[in-house]
Every structure is written in structure tokens, then in C-alpha cells.
Amino acid sequence: MTGVVTLAEARDDSIFGSKAVGLGDAAREGLPLPPGVALSGDIVEAVASGEEGAIEQVVRLARDLPLPLAVRSSAVDEDGADASFAGQHLTLLNVPSCDALGDAVREIWWSANSDSAITYRQRVGLFRRPSVGVVVQSLLDPDCAGVMFTRNPVTGDDELMIEASWGLGEAVVAGMVIPDNFRVARSGEVLDRTPGLKRIRIRSLPEGGTREEDVPADQAEALCLDDAQLADLSRLADRCEEVYGAARDIEFAFAGGNLYLLQCRAVTRAGV
Amino acid sequence: MAGAPLDAIRRVPLFAELSDAELEQVARLFKQRGFPAGETVAKEGSGGAAFYLIDSGEAAVTLAGNPRGTLGPGDYFGEIALIDEGARSATITATTDLSCYGLTFWDFRPLVQENAAICWKLLQFMVGRLRAAERQSP
Numbered sequence: 135m136t137g138v139v140t141l142a143e144a145r146d147d148s149i150f151g152s153k154a155v156g157l158g159d160a161a162r163e164g165l166p167l168p169p170g171v172a173l174s175g176d177i178v179e180a181v182a183s184g185e186e187g188a189i190e191q192v193v194r195l196a197r198d199l200p201l202p203l204a205v206r207s208s209a210v211d212e213d214g215a216d217a218s219f220a221g222q223h224l225t226l227l228n229v230p231s232c233d234a235l236g237d238a239v240r241e242i243w244w245s246a247n248s249d250s251a252i253t254y255r256q257r258v259g260l261f262r263r264p265s266v267g268v269v270v271q272s273l274l275d276p277d278c279a280g281v282m283f284t285r286n287p288v289t290g291d292d293e294l295m296i297e298a299s300w301g302l303g304e305a306v307v308a309g310m311v312i313p314d315n316f317r318v319a320r321s322g323e324v325l326d327r328t329p330g331l332k333r334i335r336i337r338s339l340p341e342g343g344t345r346e347e348d349v350p351a352d353q354a355e356a357l358c359l360d361d362a363q364l365a366d367l368s369r370l371a372d373r374c375e376e377v378y379g380a381a382r383d384i385e386f387a388f389a390g391g392n393l394y395l396l397q398c399r400a401v402t403r404a405g406v
Numbered sequence: 407m408a409g410a411p412l413d414a415i416r417r418v419p420l421f422a423e424l425s426d427a428e429l430e431q432v433a434r435l436f437k438q439r440g441f442p443a444g445e446t447v448a449k450e451g452s453g454g455a456a457f458y459l460i461d462s463g464e465a466a467v468t469l470a471g472n473p474r475g476t477l478g479p480g481d482y483f484g485e486i487a488l489i490d491e492g493a494r495s496a497t498i499t500a501t502t503d504l505s506c507y508g509l510t511f512w513d514f515r516p517l518v519q520e521n522a523a524i525c526w527k528l529l530q531f532m533v534g535r536l537r538a539a540e541r542q543s544p
Binding site: 184186240253 | 408409434437438439440449452453454455456491494508510512
């Protein structure tokens with residue numbers, strides 16, 4: 135059975151899914167990823183079936199990853215499946231230990247076989263057996279995080295558009311805060327910086343899961359990225375475009391003074 | 407443990423006529439699934455591709471918003487979806503943390519397609535249901 139590999143070894147999206155292989159491309163190019171492993175669709179199936187050998191294999195390979203862990207689906211059965219099923223397949227943030235990995239992987243397998251996922255498949259004419267890989271990565275506890283478009287998704291202008299907030303980036307992705315907004319020219323010049331209103335931040339809990347924390351009033355409207363961090367992001371945008379091509383939608387985080395790439399996809403919004 | 411316990415599967419009428427060897431083949435295809443209290447397990451009218459057998463916990467059944475009883479350990483639902491891929495006929499909501507064994511259409515269909523003996527017994531069961539329904543109709 136094809137099983138568990140480091141992200142840098144995930145090369146075949148028919149085995150590991152497009153998200154895992156996208157991160158694998160980043161790892162091979164030396165982009166700054168949180169450490170992680172990729173699980174094939176076969177081993178996810180075996181773990182979900184409760185096969186002890188498969189669970190042990192996953193735990194053995196994931197044991198060296200700093201805890202806690204983020205566990206995400208990586209659909210392997212259709213082109214663009216990760217985007218298509220983004221709202222159906224589960225992401226589990228902050229899995230506290232390797233011992234909890236078997237349950238987490240099984241939960242993700244079931245998310246691809248849930249009634250809502252099945253209804254969606256029937257509606258879009260993809261009523262066939264889902265195959266889902268999984269990416270397991272160390273979950274950061276970021277100071278701030280967000281999303282960056284390497285081309286303005288509204289106007290189509292050739293500039294970076296960055297949205298960021300305190301804590302985990304899920305606050306931005308889920309629309310739970312008004313994020314800070316930055317526009318940065320290709321030259322690196324900051325064209326615009328607009329503070330948002332970031333009254334909460336999402337933090338990971340030691341026992342698993344996440345919680346929302348109130349942000350002190352003076353921080354809520356303070357910019358969460360400084361010029362040095364914007365310069366780091368500008369360099370990351372250039373590297374991502376070298377590796378993946380133009381017009382990227384990037385999720386990033388700053389933790390412990392370092393910038394990390396969490397995900398890089400093609401921009402799909404209007405205007406590009 | 408991989409799969410579901412044979413004794414529990416044997417009590418499901420759909421599988422009651424299967425031999426031990428056939429039951430073992432079916433039991434191996436089940437996967438455990440948990441639902442936290444309050445979660446909607448199945449929604450009336452939505453698509454469904456899995457049959458569930460409750461291992462522990464309780465769930466409420468509603469039809470068009472009206473209570474239609476509770477389910478507990480050993481109870482099951484969704485067996486028709488295993489065959490016809492049809493919509494859920496009732497809403498099932500976990501009233502406590504619920505632990506189930508689930509069997510998907512994708513796993514069940516190949517087993518039946520490859521095993522004529524199992525297929526024939528399922529056919530007999532379905533015809534039995536049809537006759538019972540005919541007897542009840544005016």
C-alpha cells in the first residue's frame with residue numbers, strides 16, 4: 135500500500151491529492167512550510183477502516199512533527215477537487231497528539247462521504263466513490279496570519295493585495311474580522327495600508343481545538359503587519375509565482391518571527 | 407477494531423439471511439463514525455449514501471419536523487440508501503454523543519455485484535418487504 139511520505143516526497147496527485155502535491159512542490163523548492171506529511175487515499179481508507187497497521191504507519195511518520203497538528207483533506211479523485219469540495223471536506227485544526235490522528239483521519243474520510251458531500255456530488259454530477267488524501271502538518275500559533283493575492287482580485291492590477299489579522303488565519307478566511315488591507319507594488323513599495331477592525335483572534339488550545347480570544351482595544355485597530363513583514367511577503371509572492379505561475383492566492387502566517395506558507399492556489403476570483 | 411461486530415449486523419433484517427461467511431464480508435466494510443450530541447446525522451430529503459448501525463448513544467427521529475421516536479444501541483437507519491442512492495426519508499439528530507458503524511453505498515455495491523448468493527438473499531428480502539407492503543395496502 136502506498137502510504138505516508140514527507141511533503142517533499144508527495145509528487146503524484148492521483149495518489150496524494152492536489153493539495154498535498156501543491157505543498158510538495160513548495161517543499162521541493164525550499165519555500166517555508168510548517169513541517170508535515172502526506173497520506174495517500176489508500177492509507178486514509180485503511181485508517182478509516184480501523185486497520186491497526188495503517189494507523190501505526192501514520193503515527194510512526196508523524197511522530198517527529200511538533201505538536202499540535204493540523205489535519206486537512208486533499209481530494210484525489212477529480213481535477214480541481216479541493217476547490218470544488220472546499221466546503222464539504224473537513225479540516226481539523228489543533229489535533230493535540232499523534233494518538234488522536236487515527237480518529238482525525240477517519241473523520242476526514244467520513245466528511246467526504248457525509249450526506250452533505252453526497253448531495254453535492256449528486257447535484258454536480260460527480261456521484262462516484264470519493265477518494266481523499268490527507269495532509270498532516272504542525273499547527274502554528276501565529277502572531278498574525280492572512281491571505282495574499284499576487285494580482286489584485288478585484289481590479290486585476292499587477293500588485294499584491296494582502297489581508298491579515300491577529301492569530302490564526304481562519305479569522306480572515308471565515309470573515310470573522312475586518313482584516314487589515316495592504317496593497318504592495320511589484321517594486322515592493324507599499325501603496326496603501328488600511329487598518330481593519332480585529333476584535334477577536336483565533337488561538338489553538340493545548341487540549342485540541344481552537345478558541346476565540348478578545349483582542350485588546352488598542353490592538354484591534356492597529357496594523358498587524360510592519361514594513362519588514364510586508365517585504366518578506368513580497369519576496370514570498372515572487373517565489374510562489376516562480377514555482378506555481380502567475381496570479382496566486384496564498385495563505386500565510388508569521389510565527390516566532392518567521393514567515394510560513396500555508397497554502398498556494400490559483401486566483402479564482404473575478405477580475406483576473 | 408476494523409469493521410462492525412457480527413452479532414450487531416446479524417440483527418439487521420436486511421442482512422439476517424446471510425451466512426456467517428457472508429456476514430463477515432459485510433461486517434468488514436463498516437467504518438466507525440462518531441457524531442457529537444446535537445449534530446444532524448441525516449436530513450430528510452437530502453442525499454445519503456451510507457447505512458448506520460448505532461453502537462452507543464441515542465438519536466431522535468423527526469418527520470416533517472414532528473417527533474417520530476428515538477433510536478438507541480442496535481438500531482439502524484439508511485438501509486434503503488445502500489441500494490437506491492435515494493433521499494433520506496427522515497431527519498436523525500444525535501441527542502447524546504453517538505457512536506455508529508457506517509457502511510457506504512460505494513463499499514456495499516461492489517460486494518453485492520461480485521457475490522450472487524448475497525445478491526439473491528437481498529433480493530428475497532426486498533421482495534418480502536414488497537409483499538408485506540401489498541398486504542397492508544387497501
